[in-house]
Amino acid sequence: MKFTSAFVSFVTAISVLMLPGLANSQQLGQVTFSKGSQLSYFSFLTDQGVLIRVSDDGKILEWGTEVLSDRYDLYAQRLQPFTGRIEYYGPKDDSLFRGKVKSIGTCFITYYDTFQVKSKIGKLKSIGRAQLDYFEDYEDKILKGKIKTAGVLSIDYYRSYENENLRGKLKSVGSTPITYYTVFDDKINAGKLKTIGSAKFSWYSLGDRSDMRGALKSNNYRQVVSGVIYILY
Numbered sequence: 001m002k003f004t005s006a007f008v009s010f011v012t013a014i015s016v017l018m019l020p021g022l023a024n025s026q027q028l029g030q031v032t033f034s035k036g037s038q039l040s041y042f043s044f045l046t047d048q049g050v051l052i053r054v055s056d057d058g059k060i061l062e063w064g065t066e067v068l069s070d071r072y073d074l075y076a077q078r079l080q081p082f083t084g085r086i087e088y089y090g091p092k093d094d095s096l097f098r099g100k101v102k103s104i105g106t107c108f109i110t111y112y113d114t115f116q117v118k119s120k121i122g123k124l125k126s127i128g129r130a131q132l133d134y135f136e137d138y139e140d141k142i143l144k145g146k147i148k149t150a151g152v153l154s155i156d157y158y159r160s161y162e163n164e165n166l167r168g169k170l171k172s173v174g175s176t177p178i179t180y181y182t183v184f185d186d187k188i189n190a191g192k193l194k195t196i197g198s199a200k201f202s203w204y205s206l207g208d209r210s211d212m213r214g215a216l217k218s219n220n221y222r223q224v225v226s227g228v229i230y231i232l233y
Helices: 005-017
Strands: 028-034 038-045 051-054 060-065 086-088 101-104 107-111 124-127 130-134 147-150 153-157 170-173 176-180 193-196 222-225 228-232
Touching: 028 051, 028 170, 038 147, 051 124
Parallel strands: 028 228
Antiparallel strands: 028 038, 038 051, 051 060, 086 101, 101 107, 107 124, 124 130, 130 147, 147 153, 153 170, 170 176, 176 193, 222 228
16 A cells, blocks of 8 residues: 555654653653664654654754655655755854754754853753753863763763774663673674664674675564664665
8 A cells, every 4th residue: 555755754653652751841852873873863753743853963954854764664765855844043043053953843943152161162051841961172182072962861972991893882862871882792793883772783704605794684673762763764
């Protein structure tokens, strides 16, 4: 049975909104990784079902809604553009904010002003009710400028004194720990995701066909852990 893109978008929005703790919360909704190893962005869900993608250093990258493929049970990587009202900070606003996004639909967005800690000035401060904070200069150098809290969730990364191949990688979101394969586990897949909370990931390796090595073996590219969707592209 085929459905119209409008219907699919509606179903997608409803399914995301029904996740525990996300409805009407404007909190962290998704965490996306590229190549199964590198954090790509965090996504915040607005009350209108719009996803706002944000880099680990607090830059808005994209916003819109997810689209489910008509042929496969997969979501398109790019979001469907939001057709509602978008506002930007204008010439009468602080020069730090001019030209930056002020609101997406009913979701208001703010930035740190000149009265804040120097390292935070101009950075994204809030998305709706979700407040963002960042690691500061006096903290681990490798974490400087990265998001430290996203709404009610604390964010952590592997520190400079930890495994050399893991330094700077996402380590936890709230109470959900994130681990990666090391060269001692699997040389071919070192650096790729091993676990996110209770979710486990396996990858094709030396004992598999050469053209499959490094690809995701377990069919779980999209997992819900503690109310947050984790996505592997």
